[in-house]
Amino acid sequence: MRAAVLTAFGSPLTVGEVPDVEAGGGEVVVEVLATCVFPYAGEVFGGKRNYPLEPPVVPGAGCVGRIARIGRDATKLRAGDLVLCDLTVRARDDAHTPDITLQGWSSRGEGGLRLSRQWHDGSFAEFTRLPTENVYPLPASAAEDPARWATLGVYAIPYGGLLAGGLAAGETLLISGATGNLGGRAVAVGLAMGAGRVVAPGRNRAVLDRLADRFGPRVCPVGLTGEEDADRAAMSAAAGGPVDVVLDLLPPGAPSAVTRVAAMTVREYGRVVLMGGVGMLGGDDFALPYPWIMRNSITVRGQWMYPRTANTGIIRLAGSGTLDLGAERITRFGLDEVNEAVGHAAAHAGPFTSTVLMPAGTGRGSR
Template identity: 70%
Template sequence: MRAAVLDRFGAPLTVRTMPEPRVDGGEVLVEVLATCVLPYAGEVFAGRRNYPLEPPVIPGFGGVGRVVRIGPDATRLGVGDLVWCDPTVRSRDDALTPDIMLQGLSSRGEGGARLARHLPDGAFAEFMRVPTENVHALPAEARDDPARWSCLGVYLVPYGGLLAVGLEAGETVLVSGSTGNLGSAAVAVALAMGAGRVIAPGRNRAALALLAERFGRRVRPVVLTGEEDVDRAALSTAAQGPVDVVIDLLPPSAPSSVTRAAAMSVREFGRVVLMGGVGMLGGADLALPYPWLMRNSVTVRGQWLGPRPANTGMIRLVASGALDLAPDRVRTFPLDSVNDAIAYAAAHGGPFDRTVLTPRAG
């Protein structure tokens, strides 16, 4: 098979012939039709994000494909099925605290690194070996546009966070980082899940206007000034009532003060979920005040991605029309143009811009 390989950090990916993966019990071989290229993929491959990826490796963050081969433990999947491949792989020998890796992208701790060494290669290839439990059947309509459906992974991130804090219909959600690629997806997901109102802070006025135009009155944009107290007051004013949930998806380059201003706009007994990269590359700590947390009974939790059933829930949201992917701007690239795709994704990382690699298009 042909695949795009990262031989070392800082080097361009090279497309070359590699052995086709061999699947064992508990695994599925998938022909990769489309995979989303994340806007920060170039930073990862350059080594600037310090992800524990171990070259040489075929990268790639999940995708849409056709089942080629299944193991004896697969009772519902069939050869030829169109499927979504979830990149979040969990160890099977500890149900309470499983080790986790992102296939073709990252891992957590030594246990996650061991998983990544066993299943290192991602979706930038014609074929991919995937754990059986990570393969999810897609509805028939996905066959018409697998490239668009391959961007499910972007939406799955905030969906996992909003599930973790138990978002309920009618609640007000504040999305910290709303003008970014993941943050704008969080706005869309929160509304699809029934949020009554979404507060969307940011400095990019054009991106804020795009969110307001796409979603109407349920989205309340707030232009940030960089002054923490001023911004916190503006966020509360925009909410016109209590903020029930705050979800943070800011990148490592963002200052912790922006996350803190958003988090401290939440109501008494409110919930805050942290999913971004603030502090990952150094900088000031988040430093939420102990008395404020305690006296207001605020729940703060970190969340790295979502549980396995989130994949089914996300597919249902899209299939039902509650989450509409049609307005997303999707640009596709063939496998041979993988480095062009990475550069394009970096330059087009705004709201609802999607870059897709198509290793086996057609």
């Protein structure tokens, strides 16, 4: 089969023949129809993010595909099924605190690194091998545009954060980092889950305006100035009342003060979920005042990725039309264009803008 291989950090991906993959017990092989190229993929492949990938490796984070081969222990999945493939692989020998690897992308700790050596290669290939529990059936309508449904793997990340925060219908949600790739989609998911109001702070006025135009009065954009007191007051005023949940999705380069200011808009007994990359590249520590947390009974929770149930949940939201994938601006690339796709993703990193690699197809197109 053909695949794109990262042979060394800092080198372009090389497309060529690699050994075919086979399905053993508890495994499936999926023909990759569409896989998203993340905007920061070039930083990962260049070594800037210092991800614990071990070249040579076929990178790629999740996909939409068709089951080609399946282990004998599967009872419901069949060859030919159209599925969403979750890159979040969890070790099977500790249900309480499983080691995790993001297949073809990253891992957590020494146990996660060992796990990644078993589930080494990702989705930038004609076929990929996954644990059986990491594939989720899609509705038949998804076959009309697999690239659009492949974006669900991105939507699932903020969905996991909102599940962790216990967002309930009618509540007010604040998305810190709302103008980013994940943050914009968090706005869409929060509304699909029934948020009564979503406060969307950011510095990019054009993106804020687009969010307001697309989603209407339930979205309240706030232009940030960098002045902490003024920004906190503006976000609180936009909420028009108590903020129930704050979800932070700011990238590694963002200053910790921006996350802190947003977090401290939450009401007494409110919930703050941290999912972004603040502090990963150094900088000041994220410091919330102990007395404020204690006296206001604030829940602060970190969340990396999402639980398994988030996959079926996000599929249902999209399948019902509650989460509209139609507004995604998608540019498609063939496998031989993978390095062009990586560059394109970095240059087009806004919300609802997706770069999708289609290993089974050829040529470039936008829609």
